Amino acid sequence: MVLDLESSDPLAAAIAPPPDETPEQRWAREQREAQARRISEQIDEQIRAEKQAMKKRKPMKLLLLGQSESGKSTTVKNFQLAYAYDAFLAERAAWRAVIHLNLVRSVNSILDVLYRELPEKTIISDPGARPYTPGLDVGPLDADIDEEDDEREYLSDFLESPLNDSHRALMLRLGPLRMVQRDLERFLGAASSEEVHSGSADVAPWNTGGWRPREFAVTTRSGWKTALNRMRQPAGHQPSLARSSSSARHSEKTDDAEVEAAVEILAACAEDMWALWTDATVREVLDKRSMRPEEGPGFFLNDVMRVAARGFEPTEDDVVRARLRTMGVQEHRILVEKGTEAGCEWIIYDVGGARSLRHAWYPYFDDINAIIFLAPISCFDERLAEDKRVNRLQDSLLLWKAVCSTKLLAKVQLILFLNKCDLLEKKLARGVRVVDYIPTYGSKPNDLEHVSRCTSSFPLFTCDFKDISARHSPIARMFYSFLTTAVDTKATRITVATVREGIQRNNLKSAVLF
Numbered sequence: 001m002v003l004d005l006e007s008s009d010p011l012a013a014a015i016a017p018p019p020d021e022t023p024e025q026r027w028a029r030e031q032r033e034a035q036a037r038r039i040s041e042q043i044d045e046q047i048r049a050e051k052q053a054m055k056k057r058k059p060m061k062l063l064l065l066g067q068s069e070s071g072k073s074t075t076v077k078n079f080q081l082a083y084a085y086d087a088f089l090a091e092r093a094a095w096r097a098v099i100h101l102n103l104v105r106s107v108n109s110i111l112d113v114l115y116r117e118l119p120e121k122t123i124i125s126d127p128g129a130r131p132y133t134p135g136l137d138v139g140p141l142d143a144d145i146d147e148e149d150d151e152r153e154y155l156s157d158f159l160e161s162p163l164n165d166s167h168r169a170l171m172l173r174l175g176p177l178r179m180v181q182r183d184l185e186r187f188l189g190a191a192s193s194e195e196v197h198s199g200s201a202d203v204a205p206w207n208t209g210g211w212r213p214r215e216f217a218v219t220t221r222s223g224w225k226t227a228l229n230r231m232r233q234p235a236g237h238q239p240s241l242a243r244s245s246s247s248a249r250h251s252e253k254t255d256d257a258e259v260e261a262a263v264e265i266l267a268a269c270a271e272d273m274w275a276l277w278t279d280a281t282v283r284e285v286l287d288k289r290s291m292r293p294e295e296g297p298g299f300f301l302n303d304v305m306r307v308a309a310r311g312f313e314p315t316e317d318d319v320v321r322a323r324l325r326t327m328g329v330q331e332h333r334i335l336v337e338k339g340t341e342a343g344c345e346w347i348i349y350d351v352g353g354a355r356s357l358r359h360a361w362y363p364y365f366d367d368i369n370a371i372i373f374l375a376p377i378s379c380f381d382e383r384l385a386e387d388k389r390v391n392r393l394q395d396s397l398l399l400w401k402a403v404c405s406t407k408l409l410a411k412v413q414l415i416l417f418l419n420k421c422d423l424l425e426k427k428l429a430r431g432v433r434v435v436d437y438i439p440t441y442g443s444k445p446n447d448l449e450h451v452s453r454c455t456s457s458f459p460l461f462t463c464d465f466k467d468i469s470a471r472h473s474p475i476a477r478m479f480y481s482f483l484t485t486a487v488d489t490k491a492t493r494i495t496v497a498t499v500r501e502g503i504q505r506n507n508l509k510s511a512v513l514f
């Protein structure tokens with residue numbers, strides 16, 4: 001049988017010339033088709049030229065600013081997810097050790113609190129029961145305790161501790177996690193430590209001459225990229241020149257062995273960690289101390305059975321929620337992989353936000369296209385880790401004021417992300433009252449809508465930032481602000497797209513209308 005292709009292909013049949021086409025009609029059709037081909041070739045050529053131009057164009061430079069734990073690095077991860085997914089995937093496995101560290105840190109900080117509920121005698125009276133590795137310290141890692149309070153509570157707790165023998169046994173079984181924390185911190189380097197220099201470092205050291213030239217500002221050995229690079233080396237990789245000596249190889253082997261040992265200990269402790277987290281008495285003790293690890297950075301206890309399992313592979317969400325602080329300034333190059341702007345390069349500078357690290361920011365103010373300033377809006381009732389006298393929201397406002405008034409940034413687009421809206425909502429729902437921390441809030445409704453929105457009748461957080469921008473910018477500038485939850489990757493993808501397009505066209509529309 002001969003198959004009539006033309007009649008069996010509906011498309012060919014649809015565009016085929018009519019069978020009774022006259023020579024004039026045929027001439028006209030061929031003219032139309034030639035014209036269509038020319039237009040199509042012109043469009044192809046235009047796209048090719050635009051892509052070429054995109055490649056040649058100067059990269060867009062974006063600087064992320066904000067206090068520590070405001071969500072800057074989390075925002076970078078959202079950019080990578082949206083525009084450099086392959087690069088994001090390449091780093092994903094490397095986050096495993098960081099997530100493990102986040103997990104043990106949560107458990108150890110809970111244990112610290114529980115140890116304070118136990119009379120000291122109880123802890124040391126039964127040392128043989130501790131399945132500890134020699135050299136392991138006993139007691140809390142956290143030195144940030146009010147001694148007097150502790151003693152007072154210790155005396156009363158001695159008489160009636162809510163914890164029983166099975167809690168004590170559980171705590172002892174989880175003891176090896178202290179060693180795991182230390183090993184992982186040593187392995188990941190300085191960025192893994194949450195220790196901050198306390199004291200009264202300036203809110204914006206560049207305004208008081210306290211900044212350093214760029215070459216001293218970049219931390220090459222201790223940032224989170226360095227930590228991740230170490231994790232990314234596959235087994236049997238070629239050692240780098242810097243680490244090719246036999247002692248370096250020896251220390252690499254020790255590191256690998258320690259990380260593997262950490263994985264084993266975590267897997268062995270998984271059920272106990274879950275038992276600790278879900279124990280009603282433990283929760284009561286944490287509540288009594290107003291301790292909410294689930295609202296803190298890098299919280300993975302709800303997923304402990306998955307995260308502590310051997311062979312755990314971090315998901316996208318895990319990576320976005322993982323916490324590793326930024327030291328110095330980290331540069332991320334994002335080559336847009338798809339879409340009309342494929343080939344366009346972005347350089348994102350992610351800075352360390354602690355006060356003691358802000359001296360490194362100033363050299364990056366030069367020659368940038370835009371700044372995203374992150375202010376964690378949920379922090380109205382918290383204090384700075386580096387200076388307990390300072391309210392975190394107040395620090396963000398002062399920092400915003402300093403950035404707005406910096407002359408070198410007068411023509412730079414500033415975009416404000418009022419971040420951590422999810423935590424703000426939870427806090428307000430829990431009954432934490434804004435007026436208790438910001439008396440001027442008065443009797444207005446204590447909900448997200450009123451706290452975060454800027455309206456003439458409820459001028460709170462957003463309005464404060466807007467007023468500062470209007471009053472302190474050297475030349476008039478538009479105010480762009482977004483309410484964000486950077487760990488919500490779906491919602492943040494939309495914000496990031498709006499912001500990226502806006503910066504590219506220098507014409508950003510605000511997501512919040514005023």
Ligand SMILES: Nc1nc2c(ncn2[C@@H]2O[C@H](COP(=O)(O)OP(=O)(O)OP(=O)(O)O)[C@@H](O)[C@H]2O)c(=O)[nH]1
Binds near residue numbers: 488
């Ligand atoms: N619940 C919640 N957590 C967030 C949000 N944004 C960031 N986080 C978490 O807050 C922690 C700190 O975020 P980072 O992005 O590391 O903060 P940073 O501003 O880079 O901090 P530094 O590097 O110290 O300057 C991480 O564990 C994030 O997962 C948010 O909107 N909601």
Ligand SMILES: [Mg+2]
Binds near residue numbers: 072073074325351352
């Ligand atoms: Mg960071």
